[in-house]
Amino acid sequence: xxxxxxxxxxxxxxxxxxxxxxxGLIASVGRRGLRRTxxxxxxxxxALIALxxxxxxxxxxxxxxxxxxxxxxxxxxxxxxxxxxxxRTIRKLTAMRDGLRHAxxxxxxxxxxxxxxxxxxxxxxxxARRKKSAR
Amino acid sequence: xxxxxxxxxxxxxxxxxxxxxxxGLIASVGRRGLRRTxxxxxxxxxALIALxxxxxxxxxxxxxxxxxxxxxxxxxxxxxxxxxxxxRTIRKLTAMRDGLRHAxxxxxxxxxxxxxxxxxxxxxxxxARRKKSAR
DNA sequence: CCTTGACTTCAAGTCAACTTGAAGTGGCAC
DNA sequence: GTGCCACTTCAAGTTGACTTGAAGTCAAGG
Numbered sequence: 001x002x003x004x005x006x007x008x009x010x011x012x013x014x015x016x017x018x019x020x021x022x023x024g025l026i027a028s029v030g031r032r033g034l035r036r037t038x039x040x041x042x043x044x045x046x047a048l049i050a051l052x053x054x055x056x057x058x059x060x061x062x063x064x065x066x067x068x069x070x071x072x073x074x075x076x077x078x079x080x081x082x083x084x085x086x087x088r089t090i091r092k093l094t095a096m097r098d099g100l101r102h103a104x105x106x107x108x109x110x111x112x113x114x115x116x117x118x119x120x121x122x123x124x125x126x127x128a129r130r131k132k133s134a135r
Numbered sequence: 136x137x138x139x140x141x142x143x144x145x146x147x148x149x150x151x152x153x154x155x156x157x158x159g160l161i162a163s164v165g166r167r168g169l170r171r172t173x174x175x176x177x178x179x180x181x182a183l184i185a186l187x188x189x190x191x192x193x194x195x196x197x198x199x200x201x202x203x204x205x206x207x208x209x210x211x212x213x214x215x216x217x218x219x220x221x222x223r224t225i226r227k228l229t230a231m232r233d234g235l236r237h238a239x240x241x242x243x244x245x246x247x248x249x250x251x252x253x254x255x256x257x258x259x260x261x262x263a264r265r266k267k268s269a270r
Numbered sequence: 271c272c273t274t275g276a277c278t279t280c281a282a283g284t285c286a287a288c289t290t291g292a293a294g295t296g297g298c299a300c
Numbered sequence: 301g302t303g304c305c306a307c308t309t310c311a312a313g314t315t316g317a318c319t320t321g322a323a324g325t326c327a328a329g330g
Contacts, residue, residue: 002306002307003306003307004306004307013288013289014306014307015288015289015290016287016288016289018308018309019287019288019289023287032296032297033295033296033297033307033308034294034295034296034297034307034308034309035296035297035306035307035308036307036308051231051234051255053287054227054228054231055228055231055232055235056228058286058287059286059287060286076238076239076240077239079235079236079238079239080235080236080239082235083232083235083236083239086228086231086232086235087232089228090225090228090229090232092189093189093190093221093224093225093228094225096186096189096190096221097190097218097221097222097225099186100190100214100215100217100218100221101214101215101218103211103214104211104212104214104215104218105211120186137276137277138276138277139276139277148318148319149276149277150318150319150320151317151318151319153278153279154317154318154319158317167326167327168277168278168325168326168327169277169278169279169324169325169326169327170276170277170278170326170327171277171278188317193316193317194316194317195316
């Protein structure tokens with residue numbers, strides 16, 4: 001597959017594909033002239049990358065995951081760690097969603113005066129000590 | 136309260152407080168000499184900002200919310216829209232978490248060979264068409 | 271009064287994840 | 301066999317959310 005085919009099949013722009021290759025996230029199998037050639041498998045890999053990105057992993061973290069693919073122990077540990085992290089994020093977002101939902105329906109003149117909203121707020125504030133990880 | 140008190144009380148660095156003031160997200164009530172003076176209420180506001188950030192709002196969006204605080208119709212509509220957005224994000228992250236959890240336990244030699252994982256992957260890939268909104 | 275050091279401003283730097291632009295190359299339809 | 305245009309490289313630009321640095325100000329303790 002050439003780069004534009006991969007782009008079309010994956011929805012990832014060619015510029016991003018080149019960028020990812022430079023970062024070591026994907027690999028081309030060769031060149032036809034100057035042009036990169038990719039295996040169809042790369043589309044799968046891109047889906048995996050998209051998956052990781054959506055889960056809040058940085059490109060570097062994803063690259064690290066691919067790199068340690070051969071050592072299942074570390075890999076699995078990392079994965080379940082990330083799952084835990086995600087779990088915390090989900091809990092926070094759920095509280096947030098409920099808060100927003102309530103705020104949208106609440107008749108209090110200002111949300112700050114609504115006890116439910118205030119409760120949510122302090123919960124969210126206390127849970128806000130992730131540094132860079134969860135996004 | 137002076138800026139360092141607010142910083143201490145809120146956990147937000149002074150540099151960020153100045154930055155937020157410049158952006159119109161918070162306001163100081165005056166100066167003592169050169170130094171900003173804040174009302175204690177600002178801590179609440181900062182919690183609200185943290186809440187918004189954690190929910191995936193940009194600073195501009197948060198500023199807009201504060202600005203439209205007087206027009207409940209638009210405000211509530213925006214809030215429930217954001218709640219819906221959050222809901223979609225949560226669903227995706229939940230699938231992701233389950234996938235990670237499974238991958239951590241799955242005995243398949245490579246995750247790509249596990250049908251459960253592949254199913255998750257394509258689900259995530261298809262759900263990856265948020266442009267800038269959900270992060 | 272004088273020093274100290276927490277504050278101030280403003281410009282510039284950083285970081286991640288890309289995108290854009292300019293200039294060059296070469297595969298392939300005609 | 302030749303011209304087009306999709307590809308290539310490499311450097312620089314972009315965006316959002318801050319942080320850092322240099323240089324200056326001033327409230328307060330001694």
